[in-house]
Amino acid sequence: GNSVTQMEGPVTLSEEAFLTINCTYTATGYPSLFWYVQYPGEGLQLLLKATKADDKGSNKGFEATYRKETTSFHLEKGSVQVSDSAVYFCALSSSGAGSYQLTFGKGTKLSVIP
Amino acid sequence: KAGVTQTPRYLIKTRGQQVTLSCSPISGHRSVSWYQQTPGQGLQFLFEYFSETQRNKGNFPGRFSGRQFSNSRSEMNVSTLELGDSALYLCASSLGPSGETYEQYFGPGTRLTVT
Numbered sequence: 001g002n003s004v005t006q007m008e009g010p011v012t013l014s015e016e017a018f019l020t021i022n023c024t025y026t027a028t029g030y031p032s033l034f035w036y037v038q039y040p041g042e043g044l045q046l047l048l049k050a051t052k053a054d055d056k057g058s059n060k061g062f063e064a065t066y067r068k069e070t071t072s073f074h075l076e077k078g079s080v081q082v083s084d085s086a087v088y089f090c091a092l093s094s095s096g097a098g099s100y101q102l103t104f105g106k107g108t109k110l111s112v113i114p
Numbered sequence: 115k116a117g118v119t120q121t122p123r124y125l126i127k128t129r130g131q132q133v134t135l136s137c138s139p140i141s142g143h144r145s146v147s148w149y150q151q152t153p154g155q156g157l158q159f160l161f162e163y164f165s166e167t168q169r170n171k172g173n174f175p176g177r178f179s180g181r182q183f184s185n186s187r188s189e190m191n192v193s194t195l196e197l198g199d200s201a202l203y204l205c206a207s208s209l210g211p212s213g214e215t216y217e218q219y220f221g222p223g224t225r226l227t228v229t
Contacts, residue, residue, distance in 0.1 A: 036220075041222075042222055043118075043204055043220040043221050043222045043223050044157075044204065044206075044220040045220070046217055046218070046219070049217065089157065091157075093218075101147060101159045101162055101170050101172070102147075102149075102157075102159065102206075102218060103159070104149075104156060104157040104158075105156070106156045107156060107157075
């Protein structure tokens with residue numbers, strides 16, 4: 001079955017530090033890959049996505065590249081801000097059965113300190 | 115355009131009771147999925163509905179059920195509540211499957227506490 005593994009948190013960084021959150025996946029077929037962010041007390045928001053190999057998703061300074069050879073989709077940001085503090089989820093969607101359910105990683109909590 | 119709305123936002127129930135949660139998708143979206151989020155298990159897929167039909171179901175017992183109405187609004191029901199059902203229940207809507215990947219937009223969730 002499909003699965004997503006992302007690095008354990010929590011991650012604590014100083015403002016303007018470089019961020020990497022690792023994500024690897026196992027899936028049949030050609031999944032689409034996503035990063036979602038969850039701010040305290042809120043639902044999930046789509047941060048970025050990539051639908052095929054070598055695609056780079058980007059949004060709000062965050063980037064992730066779909067690497068099929070390493071089955072990875074690592075999230076990066078060059079300079080984090082306090083407002084980036086949240087829980088980040090890597091996810092995949094595989095439409096093999098005509099359904100688009102998302103399989104999520106466990107989430108990585110990021111805290112950015114001034 | 116209004117986002118996905120879920121009601122109620124918070125709910126406290128007693129073990130053995132049943133509960134119904136509601137989700138209104140974004141206007142024009144025809145697919146609704148439900149997820150359970152707990153600290154131990156993370157986010158787990160419950161089921162997906164499209165055009166009033168359940169298309170897919172996750173690995174949950176039969177106590178968890180759902181339905182979708184003709185206006186795409188969806189409800190999920192949990193019968194004979196157990197303490198372990200305490201969780202944040204998230205609903206997500208998307209345009210609908212037709213051979214392409216549709217983004218899923220999440221609501222704020224319903225926080226269910228079972229005592």
